[in-house]
Every structure is written in C-alpha cells, then in structure tokens.
Amino acid sequence: MTLTATSPAPAPAPAGPAPDLAALAARHGLVESGARPCLPEYTRRLWGRRHFVTAFATARLTAQYSRARLGQLWQVMTPLLNATVYYFVFGVLLRTKEGVRDFVPFLVTGVFVWTFTSSTVLAGTRALTGNLGLVRALHFPRAALPVAYAVQQLQQLLFSMAALTVILCCCGQFPRPSWLLALPALGLQATFNTGLALVMARLASRTPDIAQLMPFALRTWMYVSGVMWSVSHAVRGDKMPHLVAVALEWNPAALYIDLTRFALIDSFAAGQLPPYAWAGAAGWALLAGVGGFVFFWQAEETYGRG
Amino acid sequence: MADAYDARTPTVIADDVHITYRVHSGRTAREVHAVKGVTFVAHKGEAIGLIGSNGSGKSTLLKAVAGLIRPARGRVYTRGQPSLLGVNAALMNDLTGERNVVLGGLAMGMTRRQVRERYQRIVDFSGIDDKGDFSTLPMRTYSSGMAARLRFSIAAARSHDVLMIDEALATGDAAFQRRSKARIAELRATAGTVFLVSHHHRTVTETCDRALWLEAGTLRMDGPAADVVAAYEAHAKAKK
Ligand SMILES: Nc1ncnc2c1ncn2[C@@H]1O[C@H](COP(=O)(O)OP(=O)(O)O)[C@@H](O)[C@H]1O
Numbered sequence A: 001m002t003l004t005a006t007s008p009a010p011a012p013a014p015a016g017p018a019p020d021l022a023a024l025a026a027r028h029g030l031v032e033s034g035a036r037p038c039l040p041e042y043t044r045r046l047w048g049r050r051h052f053v054t055a056f057a058t059a060r061l062t063a064q065y066s067r068a069r070l071g072q073l074w075q076v077m078t079p080l081l082n083a084t085v086y087y088f089v090f091g092v093l094l095r096t097k098e099g100v101r102d103f104v105p106f107l108v109t110g111v112f113v114w115t116f117t118s119s120t121v122l123a124g125t126r127a128l129t130g131n132l133g134l135v136r137a138l139h140f141p142r143a144a145l146p147v148a149y150a151v152q153q154l155q156q157l158l159f160s161m162a163a164l165t166v167i168l169c170c171c172g173q174f175p176r177p178s179w180l181l182a183l184p185a186l187g188l189q190a191t192f193n194t195g196l197a198l199v200m201a202r203l204a205s206r207t208p209d210i211a212q213l214m215p216f217a218l219r220t221w222m223y224v225s226g227v228m229w230s231v232s233h234a235v236r237g238d239k240m241p242h243l244v245a246v247a248l249e250w251n252p253a254a255l256y257i258d259l260t261r262f263a264l265i266d267s268f269a270a271g272q273l274p275p276y277a278w279a280g281a282a283g284w285a286l287l288a289g290v291g292g293f294v295f296f297w298q299a300e301e302t303y304g305r306g
Numbered sequence B: 001m002a003d004a005y006d007a008r009t010p011t012v013i014a015d016d017v018h019i020t021y022r023v024h025s026g027r028t029a030r031e032v033h034a035v036k037g038v039t040f041v042a043h044k045g046e047a048i049g050l051i052g053s054n055g056s057g058k059s060t061l062l063k064a065v066a067g068l069i070r071p072a073r074g075r076v077y078t079r080g081q082p083s084l085l086g087v088n089a090a091l092m093n094d095l096t097g098e099r100n101v102v103l104g105g106l107a108m109g110m111t112r113r114q115v116r117e118r119y120q121r122i123v124d125f126s127g128i129d130d131k132g133d134f135s136t137l138p139m140r141t142y143s144s145g146m147a148a149r150l151r152f153s154i155a156a157a158r159s160h161d162v163l164m165i166d167e168a169l170a171t172g173d174a175a176f177q178r179r180s181k182a183r184i185a186e187l188r189a190t191a192g193t194v195f196l197v198s199h200h201h202r203t204v205t206e207t208c209d210r211a212l213w214l215e216a217g218t219l220r221m222d223g224p225a226a227d228v229v230a231a232y233e234a235h236a237k238a239k240k
C-alpha cells in the first residue's frame, strides 16, 4: 500500500488499520490485552495471587534487617526503642501524662497502634511508585502491591504487640480475657489501613509529589489522634465546640487506638470510649476497605504507564 | 485477505497500535510517541524475531502485547495471557537464591505446589549450586552471570501461551547459552507463540521463522526472518 519507487525499505508492511481485525479476534476468541477486568473478576484474580502477596510481604520484612548484625531481633528492638523515646519526650519532658492513669501502657499502646496506621499509609504511597519495574514486567492485579505492603505492616505489628506484651507485664498489666478484644479492634484497623493504602497508591502513582507531603499530613493526624494525650479528657466539659469534639472522637485513628487501650489496659474503662465506638470502628473499616479497593481498581490499566 | 488470516489460529493481533509515554522532567510533561501504528497478526507455532535499532520501540511493543501498557490508540488482542520473560523485577538481592526461586515463581503466577514441584529443576538448570551451596546465600553475593542464570531459569520454568523474550539470551556463559537455547525451543513447542528481541541477528535467524523490523516506532518490514534480517543489515550498512 505504501510501497513507492523511492522507498529505501524493500517491502514495507501495510500501514493503517485493517478493519477486519476486530472481527478476526472475535471469531477466534481472542480478548483485548490490558483491558481492565470487571470488579468480581478482578477480586477473583487478586485472591488467586494471595500466596504471592504474603510471600512478597514476608520477603520485604525479612530483607529489611538482613544486613544488620542483630538481624531479625530488630523487629522487636525498633518498637521498644521508639516507645522509650516517646516516653522520655512526652512522659518526662512535656508531661502530657497529667491525669492519665497507667501512663506508660497508655502511651506505648497509642504509639504502636498509631504507627500501624501511619506506616501502612506511608507504605501505600510507595507501593506502586517503588515497584515500577515489577509493574512493567509482570502481569498481576496491581492491588496485590499495596495489599502486600499492608500485610507487611500487619506482620510488623505482630512484633510490636510482642514487645507491648513485655512492656505491659513490666507495668503490672497481665494478660486477661479482655485482651482478646484487641483482635477485632486491630483487625478492623488493618482493613481500614489497607483501604487507605490502596487510595494512597493510586494518588501517588498519578502525583508522586504526594510522597513528599505525607510526613507532614501524618504528623498532623498523629497530634489530633490522642496518641500521647487522652481524647476523653480533652472533650470532657464544654471547653471546645461540639463539632470539634465529635470530630476528635470519631477520628478513625483515635477510635482504633482507644479500643485497643480499652482491651489491654485495666484502668481504661468503657466510659472513656465515645458511644458506639465499635460501630464507628467497623464503619470506617468498611468504608475505607471497600471504597479504597473500588477506587484503586478504577485506574488499574493506568498503573505503570508514563 | 480475511481468508488468508483465517487459515491458521491467531494468537496475537495488533491492530494499529499507538503507544505514548508521558515523561515528567521537573514541572514540564512531554509525550513520547514510542510506537506509531503497528499492525500484525501472529499465529500459533510461530517464533517471531523483533529487530530494529535502539529506541525503535521493540520493548514497548512487547509490553503492550503483554497487557502491561495500554495502547493510546488501536488495540491488541491475545489468546490467553502473554508473559514477558521479566521475572527479575520481582527478585530481591538481600534474599537467598532459594527464597527468590519461590518469590519469582509466585510472581509469575505459579501456585505454591507448582513452585515446590519445580524448585529442584530450576536450581539445577541455573547451575548456581555447581560450585558450592549458593542457593542458601543472598543473591547480592552472586556474580552477574550467576544472577542472570537464576533469573532465566525461574522465568523459563513455566509454560506460556505467548512467551516474549527481550534480550534475555545475551547473558551467561557459552554452556548456559546452549542450554537456554534448547529450553527456548522447548518453550516454543509448548507455547503458542514466541517473540524474541535480540541484537544478535544469528540468534534471530536460527530461532525464528518470521521477523518484524521496527524503525522509529513504525513497522518497516514483516516477513521470513532471513529476508528481514538481510534487508535490515543492508539498511544499516547503507547508513554508515
Ligand atoms: N518508561 C519510559 N518512559 C519514557 N519513554 C520511554 C520509556 N521506555 C521507553 N521509552 C522511549 O520509547 C522509545 C522506544 O523505546 P524501547 O521500546 O525501549 O525501544 P527498543 O526496545 O527498541 O530499544 C524510546 O524513544 C524510548 O526513549
């Protein structure tokens, strides 16, 4: 078609679309490559990759300290050192402990539970941008990456909880049946975190600058989440506008932190929780989990381009 | 035209495929038009070589066939899920070869059971344990040739509907190259179609029966491998 006397190439291929190709593909049952599968099919494929998700998460967790002399011992040492620093700054220097009973368990639980959310969100921003090579080389539902990063943080949390058990016992808080309530609280939080990681992964793949803003956003979020002070003390009485008090109480991070404290710490009574705290925690988990997954899926075919 | 196409089973149909990359440098964004309207039909049992100078769009075209990049315009239709021999991206240098075999296998979509069954074959084929017990050491301690051999062995451990190999053969020593050539022939026998990008024209004429010549994102020629390679070489010589 495009062959001319002056063409330097001996036999140029026919250029332009051949109108019958779509029909030919349909006749032989070929499907469009790179098209986004429908949501149920996408979910099924992600489930099919669950072993990759856990293997990838474990591999990253293991690789993290593989060059350190103390190796995997750091998994427990890092949260312990973090707790010590926070105790020194907030318990000894700034004295936010005024009026809080069992301040050390209160603070350390807050720090560990908050770290679970903040590090999962932060990991989510890097799940796609940090794995472009993988996205451009292998075919799999991209949600596997942010989910794997979230699973890695969940594994990390288990180490933190081991450290927390030691700290609690040192402070005279011994295991009792109510500790089991930490499981649903942290489970709901894990769902919430995963949804947020999926949202952040999509946003950061489009606008990488978000990764630069995240530390500031997360620090702000931490200061309003009652990590080192008590939300129930702050909202008591009518010192602050009603709307602000409600926002503080229903902040998902504050809910997950206080529910875990309620489960683990003797002196942290149900009265310190806002009404319907469990419903709120479940609602946030459902909203973020389902919403985040759908939001991520909607841009599936754009990941790794450009 | 339709009758000629219908005689054999098509596995990949590229219909006027255009691919663009968005490139951000600082605050300006530019578009790179990497593939400009490529059309071809690949059939079951074919081994197709892709040739063309650097940056002509070979790798980009393969990624679109694999469904990893969506064409800006035009469509790619495929039979089954084509896979790119690109498992290296999933591997981690700080992990042992052993664990990388498992991770790479799962990344390619094998089940845990398939990985277990093929584990020994993968390690044996790569030959990393020939000189000591390297599979229990982190991959960062491997020579580049050893790492490349392990990557190829993992990637080649699965059979594929459509397999695409992008310059993977240029690695490893002579003995390993011989083994991998044999493995590719095997994969070709089990796969529907094999695509091979290589700058070694002898590899293309020896392993492929058909070749596509890409130049600056357009398809210059599509035909028997020997003819296309000869035309490309003549063109390259004329340019010098
Ligand atoms: N990730 C990318 N981002 C931007 N441009 C790219 C990217 N990958 C390739 N290109 C551009 O697309 C063109 C084709 O590249 P490529 O497909 O790698 O060529 P080949 O494999 O034939 O050497 C080149 O101009 C290259 O600069």
Ligand SMILES: [Mg+2]
Residues within 6 Å of the ligand: B058, B059, B060, B166
């Ligand atoms: Mg290339």
